[in-house]
Amino acid sequence: xxxxxNTGRTVAQGQGLEVKARPExxxxxxxxxxxxxxxxxxxxxxxxxxxxxxxxxxxxxxxxQNEGIPRGTxxxxxGPYANAVVDTETHATGMPDFKSCIVDxxxxxxxxxxxxELMEAVGGLAYRGDEE
Amino acid sequence: MIHEDMICPFCGCLCDDLVIETKGTEVVRxxxxxxxxxxxxxxxxxxxLKGPIMRDSGQWxxxxxxxAIEYAAGILLDADRPLLxxxxxxxxxxQGTGVSMAELLGGVIDSTxxxxxxxxxxxxxxxxxxxxxxxxxKNRADLIxxxxxxxxxxxxxxxxxxxxxxxxxxxxxxFRDRKLILVDVRKTETASIADEFVQVKPGGDYAVLSALRAxxxxxxxxxxxxxxxxxxxxxxxxxxxxxxxxxxALFFGVGLTMSPGKYKNVRNAxxxxxxxxxxxxxxxxxxxxxxxxxxxxxxFTWMTGYPYAVDFSRQxxxxxxxxxxxxxxxxxxxxxxxxxxxxDPGAHFPKKCLEHLASIPTVLIDPMHTMTTPLVKCQIPTxxxxxxxxxxxxxxxxxxxxxxxxxxxxxPTDTEIIxxxxxxVKEVRHP
Numbered sequence: 001x002x003x004x005x006n007t008g009r010t011v012a013q014g015q016g017l018e019v020k021a022r023p024e025x026x027x028x029x030x031x032x033x034x035x036x037x038x039x040x041x042x043x044x045x046x047x048x049x050x051x052x053x054x055x056x057x058x059x060x061x062x063x064x065q066n067e068g069i070p071r072g073t074x075x076x077x078x079g080p081y082a083n084a085v086v087d088t089e090t091h092a093t094g095m096p097d098f099k100s101c102i103v104d105x106x107x108x109x110x111x112x113x114x115x116x117e118l119m120e121a122v123g124g125l126a127y128r129g130d131e132e
Numbered sequence: 133m134i135h136e137d138m139i140c141p142f143c144g145c146l147c148d149d150l151v152i153e154t155k156g157t158e159v160v161r162x163x164x165x166x167x168x169x170x171x172x173x174x175x176x177x178x179x180x181l182k183g184p185i186m187r188d189s190g191q192w193x194x195x196x197x198x199x200a201i202e203y204a205a206g207i208l209l210d211a212d213r214p215l216l217x218x219x220x221x222x223x224x225x226x227q228g229t230g231v232s233m234a235e236l237l238g239g240v241i242d243s244t245x246x247x248x249x250x251x252x253x254x255x256x257x258x259x260x261x262x263x264x265x266x267x268x269x270k271n272r273a274d275l276i277x278x279x280x281x282x283x284x285x286x287x288x289x290x291x292x293x294x295x296x297x298x299x300x301x302x303x304x305x306x307f308r309d310r311k312l313i314l315v316d317v318r319k320t321e322t323a324s325i326a327d328e329f330v331q332v333k334p335g336g337d338y339a340v341l342s343a344l345r346a347x348x349x350x351x352x353x354x355x356x357x358x359x360x361x362x363x364x365x366x367x368x369x370x371x372x373x374x375x376x377x378x379x380x381a382l383f384f385g386v387g388l389t390m391s392p393g394k395y396k397n398v399r400n401a402x403x404x405x406x407x408x409x410x411x412x413x414x415x416x417x418x419x420x421x422x423x424x425x426x427x428x429x430x431x432f433t434w435m436t437g438y439p440y441a442v443d444f445s446r447q448x449x450x451x452x453x454x455x456x457x458x459x460x461x462x463x464x465x466x467x468x469x470x471x472x473x474x475x476d477p478g479a480h481f482p483k484k485c486l487e488h489l490a491s492i493p494t495v496l497i498d499p500m501h502t503m504t505t506p507l508v509k510c511q512i513p514t515x516x517x518x519x520x521x522x523x524x525x526x527x528x529x530x531x532x533x534x535x536x537x538x539x540x541x542x543x544p545t546d547t548e549i550i551x552x553x554x555x556x557v558k559e560v561r562h563p
Contacts, residue, residue, distance in 0.1 A: 004334050006317065008386065009286040009421075014142075015171040019179055020479060021501045029479075056483050068319035073334060075318060079479050080503050086482045091394065093254065094246040094441060094457025096482050099390040100335060115503060122483055123490030124506030127192050129185065 001042055003034070004073045005054060005085065005103040013077035020115065021130070029079030030112045032061035032105075035071045039063055044107050051108040052076075054085025055101050059118075060110045074105070080118050135538040140169040141221070141518025143287050144420030144528030145294075146535075157541055159519075166288035173519065177541065180499050181513035200495070200512045201549065204471060205556030207493040207509075211469035213445065214239035217458045218475030218497075220422035223523025224532070226546035227424075227431040230473065233554045235436075235444045236561050240467065243428035244421075244475050245440040246457040251389040252418045253429065253439050254453060255398035262405050264381075264415045265529045266294045271301040272413075275377035279315040279401065280337060280387020281419050284322045290419065295381070296325065311373055315340070316387060328370055335392045336360020340367070341400035347371040348407045380414040386421075420528035422475075423518070423535075427526035462488045470494040471553075474546060478503030497549055515543040523547070 016025030032050055039046065046065045051058055052074070059081050069075050076082040078098070085103055086096055116126045138150040142165075152173060153161035159177055162170045184200035185192050195203075208214045216234045219227050220243050227243075234241035245253065269276075276295040283290040291297050300306040314326035315337070323329040332340050336359070343359040346352065348371050357364050374380055382405055388397040401416060408414035420426050429439040436442045438451035441458075454460055458477070461467045462485035469492055478486060479502065486507055494508040499516050515521035515537075522537040523545070 006334065009282070011167060011285045011288070014168040014286070017168075018172050018175045018500055020476065020503050021505075022179075068323070070318060070331075070334075073318070083480065083482050083486075088459055088463035088482045088484045090454055090457065090460055090463075092454030093394045094250050094453040094460060095390060095394055096247070096459055097390070097392075098247075099387065100392050116506065119478060119486070119503060119506040122486040122507070124478075124486075125187060125190065125192065127185065127501060127505050127511075129192055129194075130179070130181065130501050 001038065001105045003038070003103055003105055005052070005101045006073055006075045007078045007082040007086070007098045008075065010077045013079060026115050029077045030061055030081045031064045031077065033064045033066040033069055033075040035069045035073070036065045036067060038071055039065050042105060042107055049108050049110065049112065051106050051110065052085055053104040055087035057084050059084035060108055060112050062112055074103070080115050084118060138538060139518055139525070139533055139535045140165050141423045141516065141525065141535055142169040142172050143423055144426060145287055145290055146423055146525055146527040146533050147289055147293060148533060152538055154539060157539060159539070168288060176499065176516045176519055177539065179501065180541070180543070181501060181511060184510065184512045186510045195510070197512065197544065200510050201552045201556060203510050204495040204512070204553045207469040207495065208237055208239070208471060208553070209557060209560050211239070213467050215458060215461055215467035215470045216241040216473070217470060217477065218244065218473035219428040220244040220425035220475055221517070222424060222474035222546040223517045223521065224424065224427045224431050224525065225523055226473070226550050227428050228435065229547060229550045229554055231432060231435045233550065233557055234442070236557060238445050238447065240441070240443045240445070240456055240461060241432065242441045242456070242458040243432065244425055245429055246453065247459060247480060248386055248421050248425065249389055249418045250440060250453055250457065251395035252398045254395035255402055258399055259402045259406070262402065262409065262414070262416050263529065265531055266527065269381040269415070270294045270298045272379040273300070273381040274303060274309050275311045275313070275373060275380040277313045277315065277380065277382040278322060279382060279384040280391070281383060281385025282316065282320040282322050283419065284320065286385065286421070287419055311377070313370055313373060328366065328373065330362055330366060330370060333361035337388055337391055337397045338393045338400055341397065341404050343367050344371050345400070345404050345407050348375065348404070348411070374408050374414070375411045377412055380408060380412065382414065382416045383419050384416070385419045417529055424525040426528055426530060427524065430526050430530070459485055468492055471497070472504055472508065473497045473550070476502045476504050478505070478507050497546060499543065512549055513543060514546045514549055515541065517546065521545040
């Protein structure tokens with residue numbers, strides 16, 4: 001299914017900003033909010049996972065149903081998961097298309113990656129010196 | 133210990149009425165702040181890096197401040213096109229030092245503005261900014277328009293301090309007298325309290341703004357029955373509400389700056405406000421995210437003439453968003469070293485930028501372990517401004533506010549660390 005990929009703030013994403021290495025932040029930002037009808041069309045129950053393929057890559061997210069999201073659109077909290085699919089094109093403004101790229105959605109059983117795994121996949125080195 | 137009248141260092145509202153209780157070096161209670169501010173203040177003391185860290189043979193190791201500062205100065209001096217990025221969650225004093233250092237290095241300095249309200253500034257440079265302070269809105273505005281934003285989740289106290297739920301000196305019954313219009317592509321919680329909720333089809337903001345401008349100009353005859361999913365009847369109602377208001381205030385978020393059209397959407401919003409000022413008093417204010425992102429624009433502008441994305445490689449200040457903005461520089465793999473200050477591109481930049489960031493020498497100045505930490509070669513933790521460091525921050529309406537310190541955790545401030553890196557740079561490159 002094709003959908004317009006919209007990203008932005010949520011309360012849970014904002015609450016997690018100071019604890020980005022912790023699971024709360026991963027839970028807050030690795031969700032895909034979508035219209036219940038679209039969820040039904042994909043044959044998915046809320047909480048099941050979806051593979052999102054965008055112009056710059058793909059990412060697995062957990063679905064959350066939200067009647068306020070128009071059909072044909074998904075809303076993903078801003079963060080490392082959303083940015084795994086957003087391209088760098090800025091149309092000479094400096095601003096990427098954080099709210100207007102087109103993605104392809106399909107159901108998946110793959111696990112949601114941790115935020116550290118995402119950073120390692122782009123060449124980072126996980127820091128674990130502060131783990132309890 | 134109780135600390136009264138504290139300033140919240142989270143978003144551009146800079147709420148100045150917080151009551152914070154501390155026990156020793158711990159924050160145990162925060163009153164008056166929203167959930168975002170409370171979470172920051174309750175958690176920011178707990179999850180700090182203990183000291184600088186550096187990468188060595190594929191491993192992280194602890195480092196001294198001296199070693200980390202030496203390393204930071206070294207990579208900036210060795211680079212042909214260093215990028216100094218971030219600057220929005222730090223003190224104005226640190227921003228100023230950053231600009232001076234970028235100039236001496238011949239580097240590029242950009243703030244998070246380029247990925248939030250950069251397009252708003254481009255629009256303002258084209259057609260001006262009909263703005264006012266939030267105090268004027270609170271005391272006078274009888275119509276509030278929120279466009280492409282969701283204050284309930286992104287600026288949770290904006291409505292209670294400055295608009296819908298705030299008392300107004302010149303309004304008898306502010307809550308009843310003040311009307312609220314919300315324009316958005318999705319039905320958010322803010323929609324449930326709006327007098328008019330205008331649901332625009334994604335990408336349709338420019339067309340809706342143009343239709344409203346036509347109606348305000350008396351040319352409703354050119355407006356078709358629906359515009360981007362909005363009926364003409366509703367547009368007429370909205371235009372009438374705007375014209376009938378004694379004082380209208382339009383606030384907008386990144387729903388305009390990140391959607392197709394980007395700065396042209398904002399330009400159209402400003403021109404709608406211009407039209408409305410032929411009938412009544414109307415103002416426009418961007419809802420700024422980071423608590424001092426506006427400060428970065430102020431400081432950069434009074435030091436260089438440009439608000440963000442300033443390139444000193446020509447030995448004069450040069451500004452060309454789309455070319456000298458951080459995302460574009462990283463996407464083109466142009467910068468060969470980076471100093472990231474008080475921001476988190478690891479979380480908020482497209483993946484391709486991060487691949488480049490991870491491949492070049494990069495130093496991060498940030499109190500916490502963030503998404504950028506795994507991508508850099510060295511991180512230097514500093515005090516959190518508004519918590520264990522005082523400093524200047526600019527509210528979203530451009531009012532500078534002295535942010536206070538109420539804890540001492542022994543960390544140096546951003547200004548001190550950047551100042552020390554600058555000293556090292558000056559030893560090699562004399563001003």
